[in-house]
Amino acid sequence: MNRVLKITQAYSQTPWRKQVQGVGSFLAILVLGLVIAIIYVNVSAEAATVGLDIQELQITVEALDRSIADKEAKLAYITSAVEMEKRAEKMGFQAITPGQALYLVIPGYSGRTAAVLAPPSAPAQVQTVALSPDYSISLVDWIKKQLYLPTGP
């Protein structure tokens, strides 16, 4: 029994060390908690900022759509049939009669084509990978890849 007590006393720490250990552990947990909280707050703030940006961009997109439609209508007003006729008359043009028209054969010209108003189809998007595949494969796959790499002569 004395022997056990002696061993315990030999390996037990002094009270002040125990206190330091306690305080240290508490501080370590506190710092860890703070770090997690800071990261969380930071990510949340960034997400909220991006969210606000998205909302603002959506409003901008809506405003631009309205503006485009409005400008298209305004352009149509100033190029309407009546306005264009007025402008042509002002510039000295006159409507021709069938007898005044001169007709020419233009090889390859097949006449006026009807309006194509749909936006042209987008070019095929080239897939670009910003991140090296080495960072997105598992460790096992990476090792396998390294093992089976072709060797030089």
Added chain:
Amino acid sequence: MKTDQFLRYTALAVMFGVMALAIIGKLVQIQVFPQKEEFEKLNQYHSYEFRTLEPARGQIYDRWGHLLAGNEEVFEIGVDLASMRNPESVALMASTLLGKDYTETLNAIDFGEDEDAPYLYYRLADYIPADKKAEIEQYIERIDQNSEPGTSANGKTHSLVGVVFRPHLARTYPEATLGSNILGFVSQENLGYFGVEQHYNNLLAGISKSVWVSLDPNLAAEIPETSTGASLVLTIDREIQASVEEILDKAIQSSGAEGGTILVMDPKTGDMLAMASNPRMDLNEYWRVGDFFKTDQPFNLGVHSYEPGSVFKVITMASALDSGAVKRNTTFLDTGAINVGGITIHNWDWGAWGQQDMTGCLQHSLNVCLAWIATQMGANTFYQYLRDFGFGHLSGVELAGEVTGHLKLPGDGDWYVADLGTNSFGQGISVTPIQMLMAISAVANNGNMMVPHVVKSVINQDRQFEVAPQIAGTPISAQTAHTLTDMLAISLEQEASVALVEGYRVAGKTGTAEIAGEGGYTSSLTNASFVGWGPVDDPQFLVYVWLQKPTTSPWGSVVAAPVFSEVVNRLVVLMDIPPDGIRQAMVVP
């Protein structure tokens, strides 16, 4: 550690512990609180906004891409009652600049200092154009910068804080009256009326969505997207439409007609190049529709029915030639009268024209001859052809308000044998100009009858879909079509008709129809018509003219035929059709 220090730290720890417990307790209480649902509703009310997402209405273009119906930015003006400072200033502004009743507005927005407003926002006016908005904004700026304290009638300082503008799109028609009878219009409720706007209302309007939109920026991605309504490219040519409308208006004025319509079609495709109708209206003032159209007045005469008169003889002759009942050189001795089903039919001049071949019957527009031809065909054959030509059915043109007309058939309660005689020259049958155009497209297009259409393509989801020309049927053979076209061209040439166009060979037929009233055909008023197409060796246009009740002359040959000629003179220039001689010489072998 000293005892008093230990006590202090312990007290602090207990205090923080109690505070933490209190917070945890409150959190738990909120979760199990009896009014939890009410709080949740309040939370949703303040963190979400109920929004109706109205997609922009699709635009309408002519065949070359000129905008006929678009959208412009307008503004709703309202007042945010929570931030409003002086209701009297707002009511004064609404009265001065928006023409609103001062007292009515004040009563709607002023709830005193103590009383809570039953709503958050009050709409003062809508569809305010941009220039008017700028004027109001200047006024607001002036008031907010220059107002002296306490100068308002209620003792407060004049202020227009709380007045807000909400932008949105509204329909606009840059060409105003041009093609108004084809387009129709859209009400403030985004509902299409008449024409293409009504026929394609659902397609143009798109699908609106009413959703709760989160104001939480973390949920910004949840705002749903709405696709805009589909846009339409019409077959209408703006320049041809403008020319034809101008000609129609002049013709109505010079003939003293009540109204009229001119239709221009490409007989090979069924494309409607122009469809003028009178009266017309500025679509930007659609609320004045009642000023232009009386209760029973059709919005578009082109799809309205009437008794066509002698232009219908083209159909009768086509049927007779195709069925073999007569041939081109078949002769008929016109004695000036024929009895069909108990009634005696006379010619338009009550005269007897003697021996005539079939071209002569058409050239002199002999009712007696055409009635005889119908009897030679027999009722079953004649009416089968009329059905094949599409009469009694909608033509399928994409315009609201099209009517079927009235085709009486053997076996119907209101059909008599006499109808066989009268129907042969376009009396006792009601058809629409668009039906006539469709039927006669078979004669102008090698026997193939084209479905008339006004939509060339549809633009939806950034893709343009072409509307393919449709053959409605082949009621007559190509041989019959060529023979009849030649007969009608000769009849115009021999008659030295005013419908002829120098340099271009055209085929056509006049029509003068008496108008039936309650006591029969007693009125001296008529419907004057003309149908024609050309150039006869390669028809590129088919024109139908109808003038309602002309007063200077009742005859189609006098008032409608020259209108056709004038239209063709413009068409050949606008459609780049050289005179026949030049065109035939230009053809590359």
